[in-house]
Amino acid sequence: MKHPVLHFRYGIPIYLASWVFFVTSLFIIGWYFDGRPVYNSLANAFSFSLPLLILGACIWFVVVYTSLENSGVAGFLLHHLTAGIIIVGLWISLSYQIRITFFDTYPQEGLNWIIPIHWQIFLALCTYDYIVMVYYLIIYYQNFKEKLTNESELKNLVKEAELNALKSQINPHFLFNSLNSVSSLTLSNPEDSREMVVKLSTFLRYSLDQNLKELNSLKNELDNIRLYLEIEKVRFGDRLQLEYDLTETCRHLKIPNLILQPLFENAIKYGVHESLEPVTIRTKCRAEEGRLKISITNNFDPDSVPSKGKGIGLRNIQERLRLIYGRADLMKIVKGNDHFTVHLEFPQSV
Structure with missing residues (x-):
C-alpha cells in the first residue's frame, strides 16, 4: 500500500x-x-x-x-x-x-x-497514538474505496454478462421465426422464399455488427426494422401495413440496439399471422423532457386462437431496460379488445 x-x-x-x-x-x-x-x-x-x-x-x-x-x-x-x-x-x-x-x-x-520528562513521554505516546489512528483511518478509507471500486467493476462485469446473455437470445429467437416463414414459402412460392433468404442474410449481418455497441440511434434501428419487415412483406403482402409517426429530433436519439425488434416480431406472430384481415403496425415516437417515448401498436383478430409462445421477447426488453437504465418502470403493456400496445421510455442521460 x-x-x-x-x-x-x-x-x-x-x-x-x-x-x-x-x-x-x-x-x-x-x-x-x-x-x-x-x-x-x-x-x-x-x-x-x-x-x-x-x-x-x-x-x-x-x-x-x-x-x-x-x-x-x-x-x-x-x-x-x-x-x-x-x-x-x-x-x-x-x-x-x-x-x-x-x-x-x-x-x-x-x-x-x-x-518534566514524564510529561514529555506522555505527550510523545499520545502523539504516536494519534498518528497511528490517523494512518489506520487512511488505510480503512483506502480499503473501503478499493472495495467500492471492485464492487463497481464486478457489477459492471455481471451487467455486461447479463446483457450479452440477453442479446444472445435475440438473433436465435428472430432466426427461428424467420426460418419458419421461409419454410412456409418454400413450396408455395420458391421465388419469394429465395428473396426472403437474401434479405435475411443482409439483416443478420447488420444485426451482428450492431451487437458490438450497446446504444444506437433510433434512425438506424428503424432502418433495421424496415429491413426485417421487408422480409415479412414477402410472405404476408398487403396483410401487413405499416405506419410511422415520428419527428426528426427523435431519429437522432439513442436506444439500446435491437430492442424494438422483438415487438415487431410479436406483432407479426400474434397479429398478422393469426388474422385474415390487414393488420397495421403503428410506430409513434416523441421526445419529451430528456426522454424518448415510443409506442408500438398493432390490431389483431380477437376471435383467433393465439399461438403459444415463451414470451422471450417482452421479458428480454424488460430485463435489458432494467440493466441499462436501472429502472423497472420503462415498459408498459396495454391490451385491448382488438389492439395491443407497448409503451417504452428511453432516458437520454445514459
Whole structure:
C-alpha cells in the first residue's frame, strides 16, 4: 500500500502543515502559558518537534505491517507498545541532542528542559497514538474505496454478462421465426422464399455488427426494422401495413440496439399471422423532457386462437431496460379488445 504522505498529491503539504501546527502549539505553550523567552520557547518547540518530522512518516511502516486480523488483539497491542516505546525513546533522545547541538546552550534541566520528562513521554505516546489512528483511518478509507471500486467493476462485469446473455437470445429467437416463414414459402412460392433468404442474410449481418455497441440511434434501428419487415412483406403482402409517426429530433436519439425488434416480431406472430384481415403496425415516437417515448401498436383478430409462445421477447426488453437504465418502470403493456400496445421510455442521460 502506498505511503499517504509520499505518494499522494496533497500528502506532503498536509503533513508539513500538521507539523507546523504542532511546532506552533508547543511554542505558544512555552512562551504564552509558561512565560519563557521567545528564543527559548522557539528553540524548545523546534528541537522537540524536528524528530517527529521524520519519525511521524516512519510510523506508517509500523502501521501498514500490523493488522488486528493477522496479529490478534494481544499481538496487535504488544506490537504497538514495543514500537511506541522505541519511537518515543528515539524522539526524546534526538530532540535533546538537537537542542544542545544547534542552539548553543546546555539546558540545566537535563531531559526536563521543556517540560518534566514524564510529561514529555506522555505527550510523545499520545502523539504516536494519534498518528497511528490517523494512518489506520487512511488505510480503512483506502480499503473501503478499493472495495467500492471492485464492487463497481464486478457489477459492471455481471451487467455486461447479463446483457450479452440477453442479446444472445435475440438473433436465435428472430432466426427461428424467420426460418419458419421461409419454410412456409418454400413450396408455395420458391421465388419469394429465395428473396426472403437474401434479405435475411443482409439483416443478420447488420444485426451482428450492431451487437458490438450497446446504444444506437433510433434512425438506424428503424432502418433495421424496415429491413426485417421487408422480409415479412414477402410472405404476408398487403396483410401487413405499416405506419410511422415520428419527428426528426427523435431519429437522432439513442436506444439500446435491437430492442424494438422483438415487438415487431410479436406483432407479426400474434397479429398478422393469426388474422385474415390487414393488420397495421403503428410506430409513434416523441421526445419529451430528456426522454424518448415510443409506442408500438398493432390490431389483431380477437376471435383467433393465439399461438403459444415463451414470451422471450417482452421479458428480454424488460430485463435489458432494467440493466441499462436501472429502472423497472420503462415498459408498459396495454391490451385491448382488438389492439395491443407497448409503451417504452428511453432516458437520454445514459
